[in-house]
Amino acid sequence: MAKQIINNIKLGIFVIAGLIILVTSLYMIGRNQSYFGNNITVRARFTNVMGLTKGNNVRFSGIQAGNVKSVHIVNDSVIEVAMLVEREFQPYIHKNAIVSIGNEGLMGNKVINISTNPIPAPAVENDDLLPVKKEVGTNEMLETLSTTNDNVAVISQDLKQTIKRLNNSAALWNLLNDTSISYNLKISLLNIRSAAVKVNQVATGLNTIVVDAHNGKGTVGTLLADTAVATDLKQAVNHINGASAEADAVIARLDSLIGGIQKDVNNGSGTVYTLLKDTATTNKLTNSLDNIEKGTAAFNEDMEALKHNFLTRRYFRKQEKAKKEAGK
Amino acid sequence: MSQSTKLKSFFVETGAISKFTGWFFHEFLRPRFEAREFLRQCYIVGYKSLPLVGLTGFIMGLVLTMQLRPTLVNYGVEARLPDMVSLSLIREIGPVITALIFAGKIGSSIGAELGSMRVTEQIDAMEVSGTNPYKYLVVTRVWATTLMLPILTILSDTIGLYGGYLGINIRGVMSMDLYVNEVLHTVGFSDLLPATIKTFFFGFAVGLVGCYKGYNSKKGTEGVGLSANSAVVLSSILIFIIDLVVVQITDLLGFN
């Protein structure tokens, strides 16, 4: 009899332990999935929910805040997602908070992210509709990547042709290789400049003499007191004046010529510009073109690897198929 | 035995089991209730099976974790280990392994016990003693297995999850808090409830088949052995069939 009672007690403990574990785990799961407790419902409308389903997580700035209550179609282009969000998050989520659909990891479940908007707004209320942001999906990312790849391929093709043309143009190379031309030009320009400076000095000296003479100073002044001499002198001065004006015009013309060259150099146009640049520049240019070529090759390799990656293989196969079909 | 005789005996057996089951439903709600025997059976069937079921559950959790780990590490989703372990344990491995162990231990013992009672005329003696042996022996045992297996499964799942936790910590590091959190996060009502409900059916099948085989045991000690053996075989098969049916139903109901 006593044994029977002990056995029944053991049985009771066994059963109660099982039931407690069951009930506790059900409660914990329920709480985790926001079946009980204090929640508010917020809504958001998408054109594409990308596989989001009931029960997916809702995160507010990365914190688990609730889960998706329902996903239903409003009309052909609008899908409404209702989310249960714990009430403790309510004061932090504003009416203009942005809702987006993202991934938990690269291949994980879909997740709803609610992110704050810097523009102030009142706190969200039950059954509010929040604005959404379109999230880039893996598919779109891969598509963009593919377009970029195509563009790079076109650019590198063009660059290749340009370089080929440059390589094959003998005239250009001769011009670039002949360093004496640019040297001579530089010398002549320097000569013109020094000549112009000298003309200026002469003109200044003459001016001083004329002023002194006008004031009757020095020998020239004495000589000028005599009117005959003065008349002759006046003529001579006039001549000198004419000569200096002519020199001025020459200088101005030279100046404009130099200015033009300078402008061309600064703007990077005209043949002079090319000529002025030395061969190192062309070497550099060739090098950088080489680098671009190498870079595109590496990029091509990367794309090839991506094609064989298990994640994206199917996508690329589809692409190829489509291409083939288009080719037909 | 010719093909047609085999087929015939298969249908005869199926019919007999159905009738036996019908008998259970006819009897199980009518007085008199053999409460004492029921409690005794619960003690034997439930409490006494716990060490065995707990051990297998623990090993399953540990081994499953260690087996899954390399693959998950390959894919770089080692952090998903608790999810995988808890889902596979709770949805499938826990209930089925526990039920199979249960069938091996309890199904065979019920088959042998009732078989030997049949052979030594104890069942007749009971009937003569004014006891409905079906009520006293079968109804109590079927109730006991039906109600005890779910509890055993829950305890086994819990122990198995603890095994999984240890399994993770053999190679990596994960705190108990994080593990529990991950598990609770992963496992939903739709995982736990169908899995728990199906264990009732498993328990019912084990108890009923054990009783049927024992109750209809052939004369002689060989008959007893045969009853025990075929009880285990048939209830194990039934467990898988029920599992198959339940997965279809839960799928149809959208719980998967």
Add this chain to the structure above:
Amino acid sequence: MDASQNTIISAKDTDNEPVLAVRGLKKAFGANVVLNDFDLTVNKNESVVVLGRSGSGKSVLIKCIIGLLEPDAGSVSVLGQDVLSLDHEGLDHIRMRIGFLFQSNALYDSMTVRENLEFPMRRHLKHMSAADAEQRIKEVLSNVGLGHTIDMMPAELSGGMQKRIALARTLVLKPEIILYDEPTSGLDPITGREISTLMVEVEKKYHTASIIISHDMRCVKITADRIVVLIDGRAYATGTYEELKRSTDEKVKQFFE
């Protein structure tokens, strides 16, 4: 069992008041007809031995009487009630008044001797107090000479002791008729004789009629008031031990050789 061990009681004071009557009983298992138009009457306080070869359907007869098997045809009347027409409750009620000693004893091997004896009492005598029940158990056990085994398990007892416990279990309900299915089978001759003597003793003490199924002539000789020879499903011959022993019929003579 000490005093009257060797006393052979050949005839009891049998009233001619039938307590059990079997008429035209038929039972077949498939093509194997084991009982065919079998008749039997047992009077109060009378011990009738049904003698027959193994497999001749003797056990089937008493299982039909107590309602464990349903005969194909015929009637069974026990203590004035038609067993075959009784519902479950009525059957339980009549079974309370019939003791049945199984060939294999049928002791519940998961229970102690005490629980084995308690079991039928708990079922049939629901209003009996625990003290009275205890008293009854001890009395019956001492009547079969095994008072000390009360807390032992059946598996701990020898075959002869198990048989005595089984007999004690049929006696706790104070039956009016006891049906014995091969009471001495599987026992050595000495133990067999002890059991046979005990049977006679307790029948006297409890005033019971009995049907004894046997082919053990030593047991038959001790226990039988009257013998019915069962051959081919019929009551082939009937008479006392001495009468049948003198029979010239070949089939009957076989049993006495």
